[in-house]
Amino acid sequence: MQISRRQFVTTAAASAAFGAVQLLRPDTSTAQTKVLNLYSSRHYNTDNALYEGFTKQTGIKVNLLEGKDDELLERIKSEGAKSPADVLITVDAGRLWRAEQMGLFASSSSSILNQRIPGNLRHPQGKWYGFSKRARVIVYNRDRVNPSQLSTYEDLANPKWKGKLLVRSSTNVYNVSLVSALIEKLGAGATESWCKGLVGNFARSPSGGDTDQIKAVASGVGDLALCNSYYLLRLVKSKDPQEQAIGKR
Numbered sequence: 001m002q003i004s005r006r007q008f009v010t011t012a013a014a015s016a017a018f019g020a021v022q023l024l025r026p027d028t029s030t031a032q033t034k035v036l037n038l039y040s041s042r043h044y045n046t047d048n049a050l051y052e053g054f055t056k057q058t059g060i061k062v063n064l065l066e067g068k069d070d071e072l073l074e075r076i077k078s079e080g081a082k083s084p085a086d087v088l089i090t091v092d093a094g095r096l097w098r099a100e101q102m103g104l105f106a107s108s109s110s111s112i113l114n115q116r117i118p119g120n121l122r123h124p125q126g127k128w129y130g131f132s133k134r135a136r137v138i139v140y141n142r143d144r145v146n147p148s149q150l151s152t153y154e155d156l157a158n159p160k161w162k163g164k165l166l167v168r169s170s171t172n173v174y175n176v177s178l179v180s181a182l183i184e185k186l187g188a189g190a191t192e193s194w195c196k197g198l199v200g201n202f203a204r205s206p207s208g209g210d211t212d213q214i215k216a217v218a219s220g221v222g223d224l225a226l227c228n229s230y231y232l233l234r235l236v237k238s239k240d241p242q243e244q245a246i247g248k249r
């Protein structure tokens with residue numbers, strides 16, 4: 001997948017990272033009161049347009065409560081059966097798994113959702129539905145890396161990248177999901193070897209978020225980094241000229 005022909009070009013396979021909608025309280029009370037209590041950890045204008053469209057079409061007001069991903073899960077858990085939450089929107093397949101393990105989800109059997117969302121992007125019992133996806137991509141410094149050298153996630157463990165790779169902490173859910181996907185594809189043993197090779201190639205100890213890795217590539221701390229696709233686009237479209245320069249250079 002290629003995002004930009006500018007300073008950083010993206011490659012690599014798509015990661016499993018989805019926003020999800022889940023009906024937590026599949027009764028009719030919300031329709032009767034004409035209010036949908038929506039808990040969301042996404043903060044995009046495009047989402048507001050979706051909510052406005054929903055209200056326009058149904059007459060149901062959206063009562064939005066925004067919060068951080070794991071905090072929202074904890075909040076719903078502590079609210080328990082009395083939680084006013086009707087729908088949760090969160091990001092990353094790993095967080096969906098966490099929420100499911102916490103018992104936050106009820107099953108839904110919406111024929112519209114089942115029709116419109118492919119089977120591989122929804123829970124088999126309708127506990128969650130993926131409605132958007134992004135990729136965990138490789139960004140690189142064009143002055144230092146020839147894109148023909150880049151291929152797969154697996155190749156990032158190749159010693160040719162020694163001292164050149166940047167990535168945020170392994171405890172972050174984006175990396176947990178990536179490693180899970182590799183275990184599924186390669187098996188646990190091969191993935192463990194991959195992790196060791198990857199760590200051996202680090203330009204520095206993991207520090208900061210995805211955007212910090214992109215900035216570190218731009219400033220020459222390392223040559224390439226793993227990040228989610230939208231962080232690069234956010235820099236490219238930033239109103240801050242310095243950030244824009246990092247994305248566009």
Ligand SMILES: [Fe+2]
Nearest residue numbers: 091210228231
């Ligand atoms: Fe993110």
